[in-house]
Amino acid sequence: MATSEQKQASAARRAKNRARGQARDYPRVRARPIYPGSRYKVNRRCAGQLMMFAPEANPTELNNLIGYCLARAAALYGVQIHASLWMSNHHHTDITDPDANFGAFKQLLHSLIARGRNAQLVRDDSVWSGARPCDTQRPADDHSLVDLVYTLTNPVKDGLVKWARLWPGFTTIGWRFGETRTFKRPDCLFDEEGDMPEELSLTLVRPPVHPELDDDALYDKLMAEVRQRELEIQRSMAAQNRRFMGLTKLARQSWNKAPKTFKKRFTVAPKHAASIRELVLAQLPRDREWEKKYAAARALLLAGKPALFPAGTYWMRRFAGVDVAPQAP
Structure with missing residues (x-):
């Protein structure tokens, strides 16, 4: 339950946001420009912060569902996947959108995932939160790998596993740029006699950064920055006398539970992010x-x-x- 101070802070943020909107000299616009070739970090949370994508004891079926749906949406709309990691109650996926199909890609991906996960869990309620997703666009002149590092080290940052490679849920860590992996059609969602392929392949595409490096050198640089970030988080955890949850407790994490941490309200969702x-x-x-x-x-x-x-x-x-x-x- 929110404390009095937290409620007051939320009210202050709401008043500040309202004043900012009233200061505009034109009517409010919710739309945002979508240009060909733009890079984005896609992010969306589960309804009520429920841990719908908790890996539990055997995450194989869940990971195959996510990989298949991600491959389907990416292939249909020509979207390039640079990194993707699915936490228990949200996901981070870094993409480039060559043909300005960002909206259609997100709609299909989240729709397929929601229906498939509901089928796996034998439920028929909402999977995704109704709040506006926090998708950020990266400037074309930002050549940093910080966004991919953030995506791949998210389980470490949240104190779940000590090393990103140990995350049992869906993650592209360990995939080399240009590597292709194949996923089978999930029986829980698609009919065998339907038009969905029996198998779909997903290729991890290198982001348009550091053109002076080849694919292997860029991958090595990314893994070096991931390890540096992991060590920073580990030192911070040790200084706070905190421990990582670990795989044993993760396996007991139930999909119908939610974190008990307080979530700030009326914050401004950023539209852009960059290392500079x-x-x-x-x-x-x-x-x-x-x-x-x-x-x-x-x-x-x-x-x-x-x-x-x-x-x-x-x-x-x-x-x-x-x-x-x-x-x-």
Whole structure:
């Protein structure tokens, strides 16, 4: 239960967010631009923070389901997977979206996973939280591996396992760039006589960073940074006299339980992330300018007048057939 101080802090954040919104000189815009070739860290949490993807004693069936659905969504929409790790109640997946299919990719992936996991657990309720997912876009000029390191070391950061490679749930740690793995069609979800392939393959694609390094050298650099981060977390845990949960306790973790930690409310979900703060700050005024153009075009459309939406408009282009300006070269 939240304390009085925590409730007051939540109210203060909500008031600050409301004031920030009222300071805008244009109507609120929930849309965001989606450009071809953009990089994202996809993140989504389970409803009520339930540990729907707890690996339990035998995670083989669960990991195969996630791998198959991830391979299906990536192949259908041409999305490149750089890293993916599924924690007990959320996941982190780093991608590049060459064809601006980000929204369709997420919808299919999360839909397939939700239906498949419900079938495995013999339940029919929501799997994903209704809160807006915290998907962050990375600037094209950020050549850091920090996002992949964060993804792969998430179980270590949360005090579950001492080394990232020990995580029994679905993870791409240990996959080399260019490596392909195959997953079988889950019997729990798809009909044998349906149109889903019996097997699907997923290839781990190197991110567009450090072009001076070949695939093997980039992988070695990533693993070195992962180990450095693991050691930092271990030292921090030891200084706090904390222990890692370990595989034995993880195997007893039930899917219908939730963490008891307090979750802050009314926080601002970031749209961009980078290893250098200035890269994010440079993107914010571009977002504001795009939102102004989008709001102006939306007002014209609602007034029945010709409207040209800015480049990067996704939903209105795909589902409402509006005119969209070409993307600048």
